[in-house]
Every structure is written in structure tokens, then in C-alpha cells.
Amino acid sequence: MILLRILIRNAFRNRLRTGLTILGITIAILAFGLLRTVVSAWYAGVAASSATRLVTRNAVSLIFPLPLAYKDKIRQVDGVSHVSWGNWFGGIYISEKNFFANFCVDPPSYLALYPEYILSERERKAFLSDRKGFIAGRKLADRFGWKPGDTVTLKGVIFPGNWDFVLRGIYRGRDRTIDETQFLFQWEYLNETVRQRYPSRADQVGFYMIGVASPERAVDVAGAIDRLFKNSLAETLTETEKAFQLGFIAMTEAIVMAIQLVSIVIIVIIMAVVANTMAMTTRERIGDYAILKTLGFGGRQIALLIFGEALVITGIGAAIGMALTYPAARAFGSTLSNFFPVFNVARETLWLDLGAALVVAVAAAVIPTQRAIGIRIADGLRRIG
Amino acid sequence: MTTEAPAPIIDVRGVSKSYRRGEVVVPVLHDITFTIAPGEFLSLMGPSGSGKSTLLNLVAGIDQADSGRIVVEGVDITRLTETELARWRANSVGFIFQFYNLIPVLTALENVELPLHLSGLSRRARREHALTALDLVGLSHRLDHFPGQLSGGEQQRVAIARAVVTDPTVLVADEPTGDLDRVSAGEVLDMMARLNRELGKTIVMVTHDPRAAARAHLKRHLDKGVLSADDPAENPD
Numbered sequence: 001m002i003l004l005r006i007l008i009r010n011a012f013r014n015r016l017r018t019g020l021t022i023l024g025i026t027i028a029i030l031a032f033g034l035l036r037t038v039v040s041a042w043y044a045g046v047a048a049s050s051a052t053r054l055v056t057r058n059a060v061s062l063i064f065p066l067p068l069a070y071k072d073k074i075r076q077v078d079g080v081s082h083v084s085w086g087n088w089f090g091g092i093y094i095s096e097k098n099f100f101a102n103f104c105v106d107p108p109s110y111l112a113l114y115p116e117y118i119l120s121e122r123e124r125k126a127f128l129s130d131r132k133g134f135i136a137g138r139k140l141a142d143r144f145g146w147k148p149g150d151t152v153t154l155k156g157v158i159f160p161g162n163w164d165f166v167l168r169g170i171y172r173g174r175d176r177t178i179d180e181t182q183f184l185f186q187w188e189y190l191n192e193t194v195r196q197r198y199p200s201r202a203d204q205v206g207f208y209m210i211g212v213a214s215p216e217r218a219v220d221v222a223g224a225i226d227r228l229f230k231n232s233l234a235e236t237l238t239e240t241e242k243a244f245q246l247g248f249i250a251m252t253e254a255i256v257m258a259i260q261l262v263s264i265v266i267i268v269i270i271m272a273v274v275a276n277t278m279a280m281t282t283r284e285r286i287g288d289y290a291i292l293k294t295l296g297f298g299g300r301q302i303a304l305l306i307f308g309e310a311l312v313i314t315g316i317g318a319a320i321g322m323a324l325t326y327p328a329a330r331a332f333g334s335t336l337s338n339f340f341p342v343f344n345v346a347r348e349t350l351w352l353d354l355g356a357a358l359v360v361a362v363a364a365a366v367i368p369t370q371r372a373i374g375i376r377i378a379d380g381l382r383r384i385g
Numbered sequence: 386m387t388t389e390a391p392a393p394i395i396d397v398r399g400v401s402k403s404y405r406r407g408e409v410v411v412p413v414l415h416d417i418t419f420t421i422a423p424g425e426f427l428s429l430m431g432p433s434g435s436g437k438s439t440l441l442n443l444v445a446g447i448d449q450a451d452s453g454r455i456v457v458e459g460v461d462i463t464r465l466t467e468t469e470l471a472r473w474r475a476n477s478v479g480f481i482f483q484f485y486n487l488i489p490v491l492t493a494l495e496n497v498e499l500p501l502h503l504s505g506l507s508r509r510a511r512r513e514h515a516l517t518a519l520d521l522v523g524l525s526h527r528l529d530h531f532p533g534q535l536s537g538g539e540q541q542r543v544a545i546a547r548a549v550v551t552d553p554t555v556l557v558a559d560e561p562t563g564d565l566d567r568v569s570a571g572e573v574l575d576m577m578a579r580l581n582r583e584l585g586k587t588i589v590m591v592t593h594d595p596r597a598a599a600r601a602h603l604k605r606h607l608d609k610g611v612l613s614a615d616d617p618a619e620n621p622d
Contacts, residue, residue, distance in 0.1 A: 002495065002502045009490035291486045294447055295500045295547075296475025298468060377447040378439075384484045 003301055007308035010285065018313055021277045025317025025360070026324065028270035029353050033325035034332060035263040036349040041333075042249060042256055044342035048177045049241035051215035052081075053113065054222050056208040057244075059235040065204035066234050068191075073228055074208060079221040082211030084109035086187060087204075091154030091163060093144070099338045100140055102154060102183035104190040113211050116174040123148070123169025131189050133168035137180035139337065141170045154183075159194060159201075181341035210238070267356045275364035278310050282368035289372045290380025299373040303365075306372060310365040311358075318357035322350055392459075393420035394554060394587050395444060400453030402439055413439045415610045417453070421603075423554070426581045426588045428601035435607045437591040438559055444589060445478050445557040446470045458554055475503045479548030479586075481577075483560035485540040487532040487547070493519065493539075494528040497546045504551060518546035522576060538569025545576055549586070556580065558590040562597050574600045 012018055040047070056074065058064035068085070075083045086105040093100070107128050111117065119127070119135065126148075127133045136146060146152060150167045165185050173180050187205070195202035212221045222238035229236045239247070249256065282289075289302050325345050333343030402414040413436040421427055429437045442448035443455060446462045455462050458477060465473060480486070487496045497515040506514065519525055522542040532540050541561060548556055558577065562570035578600050580586045592598050606613040 002491075002499060005495070006488065006490055013490060287486070288488055291488060292499075293471065294445075294474065294480055294486075296471045296503045298471050378442050381447075381482065381486070384482075384486055 003304055004308070007305045008312060010281070010305070011309045011312040014281075014284075017277060017280070021274060021313055022317040022320070024273045025270055025314055025357070026321040028266050028273075029318045029321025029357065030324050030328060031266050032263050032356060033322065033345065033349055033353050034328055035259050035266070036352055037325070037329050037332075037343060037345050038340070039256060039259055039263075040346045040349065041340040041343045042252070042259075044177060044179065044340070045245040046242055046249065048116070048179065048342070049245050051218065051240065051242070052212050053241040054210040054212060054218060054225070054238050055241055055244040056210060056222075056225055056236045056238040057206070059226075059237040062207070064234070065201075065206055066208065066236065068203040068205055070229065070234075070236070071205075071208065074210060074225055077221060077224045077228065079212050079214075079217040079224070080210055081213050082109055082113045082209075084113045084209045084211075085205040085207065086110065086209065087190060087206035088158070089154070089156070089185075089190065090158045091156050091183075093152065093154055097338075098144070100143075100181050100183055101179075101341070102185070104185050104187040106187050107184075110184070110209070113209055116178050117171040118174055119169045119171045123171075126168040130166060130168050131186055131192075132164060132166050134165040134183060134185035135169040135171050136167060136184075137182050137341075138170055138172045139180040139341070140183060141167070143181075143337065146170075159190065159198075161193075161197070163193075176344045177342055179341040181337060209241075267360065271360045271363050274310065274314060274360050275367070277313070278306065278364045278368045281309065282306055282372050286372060286375060286380045287384035290375070290377050290383070293377050294381065302372050303369045306369045307362065307365045310361040314357045314361035314364070318353060322353050325349070325353070391422055394423040394425075394458055395421040395589070396454075396456040397444065398454045398456075400440075400443060400450045400455060402436070402443060402448070402451050413610050414443075414450075417610075417612050419605065419612060421587060421589065423587055424581070424585045425603060426578070426601045427590065427603045427605060428598040429589065429591045429605050429607055430593070430595075430598050431607035433593075436610045437607050440607065440612075441557050441559055441589060441591050445480065445555075446474050472503075475500060476551065477553050477555060479551065479553040479556040481541070481544050481548050481556060481558035481561045483563040485532065485537070485544045485564075487540055487543055489532050492529050492531055493524060493535065493543045493546075496532070496543055497550050500547060500551050514550055515546070518550040519543070521549070522546045536569070537565050538572055541565060541569070541573050542576065545573070545580070549580060549584070554587055556586050556588045558588060558592075560592055560594075561590065562592065562594055570594070570597065 058066055071083050071085060074080060084106050086103045089102045089104055091102050111124065123135070127135050146167050148167050148169065152165050152167060154163045154165065156163055191202055212218050218240050225238045226236050292302060329343060329345045333340060336343070397420070398418050400414060400417045403410050403412040417440060429440065431437050439448065443450050444457070450463055453463070460473060462470060462473060488499065491499065494515055497518050498511050501511040501514055516525070519528060522545050524539060524542050524546065527535060527539060535543065561577065562573055565573060574597055577588060581588050590597065590601060598604050
């Protein structure tokens with residue numbers, strides 16, 4: 001108890017130094033937390049993917065389409081429970097800076113395959129019954145102030161022209177990991193229009209989304225689908241939804257690696273700052289530790305004082321940094337919602353924050369503790385006065 | 386009829402000590418032998434660098450001799466391990482230093498209580514003992530003051546209270562008046578004399594101050610690591 005009192009009072013003996021160290025730790029933990037959240041956001045699609053869903057695309061590249069006729073053949077593959085399809089539309093809303101993901105999908109099969117998008121029954125029916133209808137995620141609708149019934153025009157790039165849509169529903173995600181910034185409209189609307197304007201591009205889909213009966217069968221089913229179209233004009237590549245998403249991330253792996261590296265560098269820097277503080281602190285208190293040793297206190301108690309002080313200082317900085325991560329992530333996420341539709345501080349990030357703080361405190365206290373314990377009492381007492 | 390002399394409370398035999406400064410070995414104490422009887426008040430004098438404080442540290446168990454034997458209250462402290470020595474110091478020796486050596490973040494009461502945290506006493510008992518010790522040195526009214534809020538004399542009185550709170554048989558004092566004005570120094574010496582006289586504490590005091598040394602029963606001189614013969618001091622009490 002007395003040691004706890006000493007270490008807490010010691011921690012605030014030099015308020016300016018302690019305050020600045022805490023500030024440094026707070027900023028480091030905040031930066032670390034935000035960078036980890038950016039990495040999590042990068043993997044949000046992977047985290048939200050289902051083990052019972054497969055994605056089939058053209059084996060050459062995602063930009064090449066597949067015939068719509070494949071859907072019936074895929075449906076016949078043993079183990080397939082659902083088949084849906086869609087296209088990346090890539091439309092622009094007013095200007096390019098308003099970027100958001102927009103797809104056309106087959107609504108009945110798509111909504112059956114993605115139960116994590118929650119729509120009211122009324123909105124669902126309205127979407128299914130309106131060929132020009134679309135649904136938008138809650139965040140996207142909030143971002144542009146769209147209300148059900150509003151007409152929204154997208155300028156097509158892959159499919160040129162102005163495309164009018166009517167908002168029929170606003171979906172919300174089943175949990176925080178679900179992307180609520182998507183714009184989904186009827187594939188039939190696209191196909192009918194394309195048939196009129198560019199007949200050769202009609203009845204083509206960008207990808208199939210396939211539901212499998214059980215995750216254990218996913219690999220076998222994927223193989224069976226690809227074998228089905230072997231040596232056809234449009235060979236397929238089928239992979240799990242997770243692998244499909246990871247394929248996108250692989251394109252930007254160097255950036256993710258760089259972010260992870262920077263987050264580790266931040267922790268190493270703050271470790272050096274805390275270690276410097278603890279070294280100065282211990283040097284100043286060698287006399288105190290010598291007195292305690294003279295009175296009969298042992299190395300364990302001295303170690304407790306130094307480690308405890310490092311933990312108090314680091315713990316306060318980490319707690320403030322972690323608390324600030326939430327509002328900072330909200331501000332960051334809303335500013336960069338175009339790039340990161342899901343930007344949530346994950347529980348794992350907080351555990352990493354805590355772990356980093358603990359490692360910093362312990363690493364910073366090791367050498368000062370060794371010095372304080374190792375010094376002869378007579379030498380320590382000589383430093384007083 | 387013959388009266389047998391009491392067994393010495395401190396028995397120092399053939400103790401030598403040297404320090405190493407880089408490659409150079411600097412001898413500090415040479416073959417020191419002396420005894421101190423229970424209830425004695427001994428002052429150790431000598432020029433700076435003569436080895437007084439080193440000898441005091443060896444007797445108090447905060448430094449280790451290169452050779453020789455030091456027996457205090459029947460315990461050969463030269464044979465104790467670091468941990469045993471720490472436990473022995475906590476129970477058997479009270480320390481008074483020139484610069485008081487109080488813990489600056491603890492109040493007077495907490496400083497005096499500090500050694501008792503190793504004793505296994507209850508919180509209440511610790512508090513009572515500390516209050517008694519502070520009352521003994523006349524500082525009952527300064528319990529919650531931090532060392533920085535006390536005068537030098539008051540700090541030294543707190544240090545004396547801390548030294549006696551575990552009721553050790555031996556008190557060691559290293560220049561206890563070296564940092565005090567004349568009045569405060571007189572008060573501290575009075576207090577030490579009282580502890581010796583009324584509570585029977587054996588005191589070994591290192592000092593440069595002839596007035597302080599005069600309060601002891603015995604004076605010993607140390608010069609170039611060699612101890613002089615007994616020199617009964619004039620006791621002003």
C-alpha cells in the first residue's frame with residue numbers, strides 16, 4: 001500500500017515532464033489506434049464476407065463479362081443453394097468527388113444471399129416492383145440527404161449516358177461491419193437499356209454470387225463450377241467471397257504494409273520517449289531507492305516502484321489516447337467515407353493499444369530497474385545532498 | 386568479587402575494506418578491530434576520506450567488508466546474504482543521516498511508518514508506533530507535513546523518529562548535525578543523548594564536529610584507515 005502511494009506520488013513529482021510524457025503517449029496511442037483502424041477498414045470487406053458465398057468471375061479478368069446463360073448451369077451444380085449476379089456500374093453522382101460503390105444486381109436472389117442488408121418489407125416490395133428503383137445504404141442516404149421517392153441521376157462511365165433511379169429503400173447493416181454506403185439497383189434495368197443502346201453488350205454479367213449449402217463444400221463447388229466452363233469462350237474463376245475480397249487488397253498490399261510499419265514505428269518511438277523519462281526519473285531517485293534499501297526494502301519492491309510508475313504514466317496516456325480514438329475515428333471516417341465505407345474502432349484495436357502500452361511501460365522500466373537494484377546502497381546514498 | 390564485563394553488542398575484528406577505481410585499488414580500512422558495549426555512545430572522528438563513513442556502513446550492514454568479521458548482537462553480519470542483511474537492517478539498526486534522507490513524497494507520519502511496513506504489524510499498530518515516535522521527538526503537530534515543508538532540524542527529528550520506531554538496539558548516525566544550524570544541532574544531539582540515556586540505545590556516530598563528539602561517551606579517531614585507541618570523551622551530561 002505504501003509502495004503504491006509512493007509510486008503514484010512519484011509519477012507526478014515532476015508534473016511538467018510527466019504531463020509531456022503522457023501527452024506523447026496519448027498522441028502515439030491515438031495515432032496507433034487510427035492507423036490500426038485504417039488497416040481494419042481496409043479489410044472490412046474481408047471481415048464481412050461469408051464462408052457460404054462464392055464469387056465467380058471471368059478467369060481472364062474481372063473487367064471481362066460472363067454470359068447470363070451461365071446462371072442456369074451454375075444452379076445445377078451440386079451444393080449450390082443460391083445464384084445471383086450483378087455488374088459494377090461505376091456511375092458518377094454529380095461529380096467524381098462524390099464517389100460511392102454502385103452495382104446493379106438481381107434483387108430477389110441478391111437480397112436472399114445477403115441477409116445482412118436489412119430492409120423493411122414495404123421497402124423491399126417497393127424495390128422489387130420498380131424497375132428503376134434502387135436501394136441505398138443508410139450512410140450513403142444520410143450523406144446526400146436522400147429520402148425514399150427521390151430521383152437520383154447517375155452519369156454512366158462504363159455504360160455511358162444519364163441514368164435516372166428512384167430511391168425505394170434505405171438499408172442498414174445487421175452489424176457495424178456491414179458497408180452502408182452502397183447503391184444497388186435492378187440488373188434488368190441496366191440490361192434492357194444496354195440492349196437498346198449497345199445490343200452486343202446485353203445479357204452479360206460482371207460476376208456471379210453463389211450461395212453454397214455449407215462452408216465445407218465451398219472449395220468443391222468452386223472447382224465444379226470452373227470445370228463446367230473449362231475450354232468455353234468465357235472460362236470462370238470461382239473463389240470464396242473472402243478470397244475475392246483479399247484479391248482486391250492484394251493490389252494495395254504495399255500501402256497496408258506501410259501503414260502497419262508506421263504504426264509499429266510510432267510505438268517504438270514512444271517507447272524511447274518513455275524509456276528516457278524513466279531513465280531520468282530513476283537517476284533522480286537513486287537516493288530514494290538507496291534509502292528504501294537501507295531501511296530493508298528489497299529489489300522486488302524497488303522494481304515494483306519503477307515498473308509501477310512506468311505503468312501509471314503509460315496507462316494514463318493510453319487511456320486518454322484510447323478514449324480519443326473514438327471521436328477521432330468518427331471524424332476521420334466521415335471525412336474519408338468515400339474510401340472507407342466501414343471505419344469502426346475494433347475491439348482488437350483496443351487490445352492492441354493496451355498491449356502496446358504494456359510493452360512500452362515494461363520495456364521502458366527494465367534497464368532503470370536493473371540500475372536501481374544493482375547500485376550499492378553506499379553509492380546511492382552518496383547521491384543525496 | 387569480580388564483575389564480568391557485559392558481552393559487546395558490536396564486535397569488529399580484523400576488518401579491511403578497499404575500493405576499486407578503474408584499475409587502481411584504494412585501501413580504505415586496515416585491519417580494524419574494536420568492540421562496543423551495550424548502551425554505549427561512541428563517536429568516530431577523523432579527517433575527510435579517513436574511512437569513518439565506510440566503517441559506519443560496514444557496522445550498519447549497508448556495505449560489505451573485504452575481510453574480517455562484524456558481529457552485532459550475536460549475529461555475524463558478514464556471513465549474511467543480501468536478503469538476510471536487508472531483513473537484519475530492518476529489525477536491528479536505526480539510521481540517522483546528514484541529509485535526513487526522508488522520502489520527499491511521504492508525510493512526516495508516513496516516513497516514520499515506512500520501516501514498519503516490513504514488520505508485519507497491523508495498520509493501526511503501525512500508526513500508533515509512528516505517532517509515539519513522533520511524539521518522542523516533539524513533532525506531533527507536524528504529522529501531515531511533507532519534508533519540504535519542514536525545517537532542517539524538524540526533518541532530522543523525523544529521521545530520528547523513523548530510526549527508533551522499530552525499536553532497534555543500535556543507532557548509527559552519519560554526521561547527524563552536519564547540515565544543521567547550531568540550535569537545531571544542539572536539539573538533535575540532546576535527543577540522541579536522551580535516546581542513549583533513557584532508552585539504552587547503543588549509538589555509533591560519525592562526526593567532524595567536536596561539540597557533537599563531546600556528547601558521546603567514547604571518541605575514536607580514524608586516520609588513513611587506522612583506528613586509534615579508546616578516548617573517553619568528556620560527557621557534558
